[in-house]
Each structure stands twice: as C-alpha cells, then as structure tokens.
Amino acid sequence: MSFMDIDTPSKLQKIIKAGHLAVTSEVGPPRSADGKVIEEKGNLIKDYVDAINVTDNQTSVCRLCSLASCIRLKLMGLEPVLQMVTRDRNRIALQSDILGAASFGINNMLCLTGDHQHFGDHANAVNVFDLDSIQLIQTVKMMRDEGRLIGGHEFDVKPQIFIGAAANPFAGPNVELRVARLAKKAAAGVQFIQTQCIYNMDTMKTFMKLMVDRGLHEKVAVLAGITPMKNVGMARYMQKRVPGIDVPDAIVDRLKGVPKEKQADEGINIAIEQIEELKEVEGIRGFHIMAIEWEEKVPEIVERAGLYPRPKVNGG
Amino acid sequence: MIRAVGKPLEEIIGMVQNFDRILLAGCDGCVTVCEAGGLKETKVLGSALRLYFTQAGQNKVVDETTLTRQCDKEYLAQLGDRIDNYDAVVSLACGAGAQFMVDMYKHKVVFPGVDTCFIGVTEERGWYTERCQACGRCILADTGGICPIARCSKRMLNGPCGGSEGGKCEVSPEMPCGWQLIYDRLKTLGQLDRFEKPVDPKDWTSSRDGGIRKIMREDLRI
Numbered sequence: 061m062s063f064m065d066i067d068t069p070s071k072l073q074k075i076i077k078a079g080h081l082a083v084t085s086e087v088g089p090p091r092s093a094d095g096k097v098i099e100e101k102g103n104l105i106k107d108y109v110d111a112i113n114v115t116d117n118q119t120s121v122c123r124l125c126s127l128a129s130c131i132r133l134k135l136m137g138l139e140p141v142l143q144m145v146t147r148d149r150n151r152i153a154l155q156s157d158i159l160g161a162a163s164f165g166i167n168n169m170l171c172l173t174g175d176h177q178h179f180g181d182h183a184n185a186v187n188v189f190d191l192d193s194i195q196l197i198q199t200v201k202m203m204r205d206e207g208r209l210i211g212g213h214e215f216d217v218k219p220q221i222f223i224g225a226a227a228n229p230f231a232g233p234n235v236e237l238r239v240a241r242l243a244k245k246a247a248a249g250v251q252f253i254q255t256q257c258i259y260n261m262d263t264m265k266t267f268m269k270l271m272v273d274r275g276l277h278e279k280v281a282v283l284a285g286i287t288p289m290k291n292v293g294m295a296r297y298m299q300k301r302v303p304g305i306d307v308p309d310a311i312v313d314r315l316k317g318v319p320k321e322k323q324a325d326e327g328i329n330i331a332i333e334q335i336e337e338l339k340e341v342e343g344i345r346g347f348h349i350m351a352i353e354w355e356e357k358v359p360e361i362v363e364r365a366g367l368y369p370r371p372k373v374n375g376g
Numbered sequence: 377m378i379r380a381v382g383k384p385l386e387e388i389i390g391m392v393q394n395f396d397r398i399l400l401a402g403c404d405g406c407v408t409v410c411e412a413g414g415l416k417e418t419k420v421l422g423s424a425l426r427l428y429f430t431q432a433g434q435n436k437v438v439d440e441t442t443l444t445r446q447c448d449k450e451y452l453a454q455l456g457d458r459i460d461n462y463d464a465v466v467s468l469a470c471g472a473g474a475q476f477m478v479d480m481y482k483h484k485v486v487f488p489g490v491d492t493c494f495i496g497v498t499e500e501r502g503w504y505t506e507r508c509q510a511c512g513r514c515i516l517a518d519t520g521g522i523c524p525i526a527r528c529s530k531r532m533l534n535g536p537c538g539g540s541e542g543g544k545c546e547v548s549p550e551m552p553c554g555w556q557l558i559y560d561r562l563k564t565l566g567q568l569d570r571f572e573k574p575v576d577p578k579d580w581t582s583s584r585d586g587g588i589r590k591i592m593r594e595d596l597r598i
Contacts, residue, residue: 147530151577173537176529178547187530194534195577210577228538233559237536240572244534248574256538303539303546 062279063222063251063345066205070167070222071139072111074373075346076252076281081339082346083367084141084254084283085358086113087133089124098129099136104355106138108362110370111168113141113254113348117148120180127157131164141224142166145174150190151199151210158203162219170224170254171196194248197225201249223249227282228256229267230306239270246279253280254348257287257298260306261337268343277343284338287350288357289327292316328361335365377497378406378470379504380490382417385424388466391487395436395464398425400489401455401477402442403469410504413468413490415442421468421489437462446473452480459484512582512589518570520561527554533575 063076075082085108087101102112112133116126130140142161144154158169173193177185191199200223202208207218227242229235242253258264264284271277289295292315299307311330318326331349338344347367351357362368392398400418408414422440429436439462443451446469459465459481467474468489478486494506509526515533516523525531529547536555539546543556562568580586 173530173532175539176547178529189530189532190580191577192530192532192534193537194574198574198576226538231538232536232540232543232553233556237559237571240568241534241536244572244574247572248534303541303544 061249061251063281066251068167068204068220068222069165070111070220071373072141072168073222073251075110075371078371078373080346080371081344081367082111082281082283083109083349083362083370084111084113084346085109085349085351085355086115086141086143087129087355088115088118088353089126089129091121091123093124095124095128095132098124098132101355102133102136102138105358106136108359108368108370109349110346111139111141113143113170116143116145116172116174117180118143118175120147120175120177120182122181127161130161130166134164134166139168140166141168141170143170143172144196145172146189146191146193146196147174147177147187150188154191154196155199155203155209158200158219158221162221167220168222168224169200170226171200171250172226193225194245197223197245197248197250222251224252224254225250226256227253227267228304229258229263230256230260231304235263235266236270239267239274239276242271242280243274243276246276250280252283252345254283255285257285257305257350258334258338259298259311260308261334263306264338265341268341272342281345282343283346283348284335284344285348285350286331286334286361287352288331288354288361289315289323290354291320291323291327294327328357328364331361332365335361335367377409377495378472378492379410379494379496379506380407380412380470380492381410382412382421382468382490383488385421385428388421388487388489389425389428392425392464392466393434395485397437397462397464398439399455399459399462399465400425400438400440401446401465401467401469402440403446403467403473404442405445405447405469405473407469407473407490408442410498411502413470415440418442418468421466443469445469447476449476449480452477455481509583511578511580512586513579518575519558520565520567520570522554522558522561524554524558527552527557529554533578 085105090097114126114129130142133140171193204219208214225245229238295312295315298305315323400422402413402418418440422438425438445451464485466487466489471492474488495508496504496506528535540553545551545553
C-alpha cells in the first residue's frame with residue numbers, strides 16, 4: 061500500500077497524487093477556551109497551504125483540543141490534519157475520537173506517540189500509552205479499510221482518512237534505524253510523513269537516500285519539516301535543549317553573524333534556502349512549515365520559496 | 377526482587393503520633409536485600425522514634441521485630457500472640473506484605489514504613505534500577521531480552537521515539553533509552569530484522585488493567 065492507493069477525499073492526498081509539491085503548516089491551539097485563535101491562525105495561512113495540522117497538546121502542555129480545533133477549521137472550509145497522540149488516551153478514546161473526527165469529514169490524521177508528560181505543565185499526570193504511534197497507524201488503517209475496531213466490532217460508515225505520521229531522521233540510535241522505523245510505519249499503513257524540523261541537511265539527504273534505496277519513497281510521501289529560526293537564541297535553545305533536534309553550528313554561527321534586528325530575516329532566508337535545496341532531493345513530495353508562534357511568516361516563506369499559488373484539485 | 381525505600385522519619389512520626397504502643401515489623405525478604413525494611417533498618421527506625429518521643433516528652437512503647445516474610449501467612453501468624461500488646465504496627469515490608477498483615481489482623485491499625493518502588497536489580501549497593509513491570513505476559517523473547525514496557529518511558533512496543541538522542545531518553549540525560557538498548561542488543565545478536573515487523577496492540581488484561589490479578593496453580597493445590 062502507498063499514498064497512491066486507497067483514495068480518500070483528502071485534498072492533501074489528491075495534491076500529492078497529482079505530483080505537486082504539497083505544503084502543510086500547523087496551528088497550535090490556545091491554552092484557553094478561545095476558539096477564535098484557531099480561526100485567526102487558520103485565516104492567516106489558509107491560502108498558502110493545502111492542509112493545516114492542529115497539534116495535540118504539544119510538548120504535553122494542556123490546550124484546547126485538537127479535535128475541536130480541527131472541526132472548527134473544517135467548518136471554515138479548510139483542510140485540517142488531526143494530530144493525535146497516544147499519551148493521553150487509551151484505545152477506546154482514540155478510536156472514539158477518530159470516529160468523531162470522521163463524522164465531521166476530517167480526512168487527514170497524523171499518528172503520534174507524543175512527548176512525555178514530563179515536559180509539560182502537568183508533569184504529575186499518569187500517562188496512557190496503551191498504543192504507540194505505529195499501533196495507532198494500524199488502528200486507523202483497520203477502521204478505514206476493514207470497518208473494524210481493535211475490539212472486533214464491525215461497522216458500515218468507515219472513516220476516510222489519509223494516514224500520516226512523523227519521522228525524525230536526526231534521533232538516535234542512527235539514521236539507518238530511523239529509516240527502518242519508517243519502514244515499520246509503512247508496513248503498518250502510513251501514507252505520508254512530516255519530518256522533524258530539518259537543519260542538518262547532510263543527515264536528511266542520507267535519510268532520503270536510504271529511503272530511496274529501499275523504495276520507501278514510492279510508498280510514503282515525505283513532507284520535509286521546516287521551522288524558521290527567529291533569532292540566534294532560538295537556534296541555541298533548539299541545539300542544546302530540545303531532544304531529537306540537530307542544529308549544526310553553522311546555522312547558529314550564521315544567525316550570530318548578523319545584527320540582532322536582522323536575525324529573523326536571516327532565519328527566513330535559511331528556511332527558504334532549505335526548501336530550495338530539498339526540492340531537488342528525490343522522494344521529497346512537499347513541505348511541512350512549522351513556524352512556531354510565527355504563523356504570519358508562512359505566506360512569505362511559501363511565496364519566496366516558489367510554492368505559491370497553491371494548486372487546485374478536484375474536490376479540493 | 378522488589379525494591380523499596382524507607383519513608384522519611386517525619387512521615388512515620390505523623391502516622392504513629394496518636395498511638396502509645398507501636399510495633400515496628402521488618403521483613404527478611406526483598407526489603408532486607410535493598411536495605412529498606414530489614415532487621416537493621418527496623419532497629420534504626422525504632423531508635424529514632426524512641427529518641428524523638430523521649431525528647432518530645434511523650435511516653436511511648438516502640439518495639440521492633442522482623443518476620444521471615446510478610447507475604448506468607450505462616451510467618452505473619454507468628455505475631456498472633458503479641459500483636460494485641462500494641463495499638464499500631466508499622467510494617468517495613470513491601471506493600472504486599474503490609475496488606476497481608478491487614479488481612480490477618482483485621483482489627484489492628486497497620487501503617488506502611490517503606491515506599492515500595494519496583495521490581496529491579498542491584499546495580500551497586502544502594503543503586504537499584506527497574507527491570508520488570510509484571511505485565512503478566514513476557515515479551516523478552518522478541519526484544520532481545522530487554523523489556524520496552526519497563527525500560528522505555530513511553531512503554532513503546534515499536535520504538536524508539538523521536539526523542540532518543542545519544543543513547544538517552546528524552547525524559548532525562550541520565551536515563552538510558554530502552555530502545556537504544558534493544559537496538560544494540562538485537563544488532564549484537566544479528567537479529568535486527570526482528571525490528572521491522574510492527575507489533576500489534578498489547579493485551580493488557582494480564583497487567584494491572586485487568587483488575588486484581590491472581591495465580592491459581594492447580595498442580596500445587598492438591
């Protein structure tokens with residue numbers, strides 16, 4: 061099975077299948093009941109992306125839920141990608157939310173294990189991890205293709221979901237194992253992946269080459285993760301403090317080399333150069349632009365990277 | 377074995393301060409090995425409590441004893457002829473032992489003297505690490521003899537997650553990544569091909585999620 065198979069109503073899938081470079085971005089819900097924040101962030105980027113991820117209590121900080129936010133985006137006529145982590149919900153709750161999402165016509169999911177609660181604002185919480193990300197992928201696939209729950213119940217109205225997951229080429233033990241884990245996700249049924257923020261281009265290219273060598277790029281559409289640096293402080297923080305992110309010294313030095321008031325512009329420049337370079341890499345089928353609390357910069361990045369206007373597809 | 381650590385003295389004082397005759401009951405089993413609730417620790421606790429209450433001007437009886445095991449009735453029964461000499465018992469056995477004492481002496485107040493932590497091993501004296509969460513259905517044969525349930529902080533069966541870096545877990549730079557250990561081990565054994573087959577959702581009914589667990593060995597119950 062690949063992203064070419066099992067047609068869903070997903071606009072993202074249609075764009076990838078048509079051979080266009082896809083563009084996705086994300087909005088982080090607020091730490092309050094203010095749903096207008098989602099609308100405002102969605103409106104900022106809607107004409108520049110094909111689909112919008114909504115994060116699920118990212119970094120284990122409790123926020124307005126991803127499902128409600130995705131429904132809100134859907135009701136605005138936008139294309140949400142429901143991020144779902146297995147940290148907080150068992151298989152009953154996960155499957156229930158998938159059915160609920162599908163009932164509103166949400167057609168994309170990103171299946172994640174999730175950050176450990178240790179990072180967040182409720183470090184004393186119990187974690188669930190009844191399933192892991194790969195088992196969540198299996199579950200969505202089974203619900204979609206077989207109309208069956210893990211418990212065995214069979215049903216007629218099936219969720220129509222383009223199945224996504226994350227991949228981090230930069231995490232341990234090494235890039236070979238990271239490709240092996242992606243192969244495992246492909247075997248479980250994943251159709252697209254959005255990668256961790258890319259800064260180390262050499263490792264990313266090795267990852268893609270190993271994927272291509274195994275033919276995995278024909279099965280799984282890779283959207284390269286791009287996060288612009290706001291300043292040298294952010295680069296240093298991500299280099300030293302964020303597990304699984306690999307920021308080479310050259311990036312830090314480049315930002316350090318420009319005056320403070322120009323560092324944000326330089327961060328955007330770096331992001332655009334990365335996109336241009338990755339466009340040439342075999343197997344890259346799009347970009348996932350994660351402008352963290354900097355959504356207003358997404359249109360500029362998309363335009364300057366030559367990814368605007370976004371293609372139109374039937375039904376999209 | 378089960379690993380435990382002694383509770384802080386202040387907490388134990390808080391539990392027993394309204395009782396006049398207190399028995400401290402250690403256990404010669406696991407808690408002796410990890411030096412949390414054996415004879416030595418029971419004596420040390422007794423001395424500390426007597427000193428505290430004497431200095432506080434309170435006249436209390438604090439006695440110590442240890443049992444071979446508190447998770448077996450025949451040893452718990454040895455307290456039968458003297459437990460009524462006391463108003464309260466502090467059990468320094470694991471949580472299972474303390475509760476079994478409650479089962480046998482239903483009229484007696486029993487307090488825990490230790491915090492029961494995990495099933496683990498002795499890395500060095502005074503340094504214990506977890507190895508097993510007693511899920512009731514062992515998968516070590518599939519994971520190179522290293523348990524992802526006990527040793528991955530997200531108990532992932534298809535790990536490692538994207539937070540594994542330099543062999544360490546995202547939770548702490550001191551914590552080994554369980555899946556790095558599994559990967560290294562499978563590589564050593566020439567079994568890396570095992571890694572790529574997705575592992576289905578686990579049946580947790582044999583873990584605590586199935587309710588109170590029991591083992592019924594008919595072959596032993598003749």
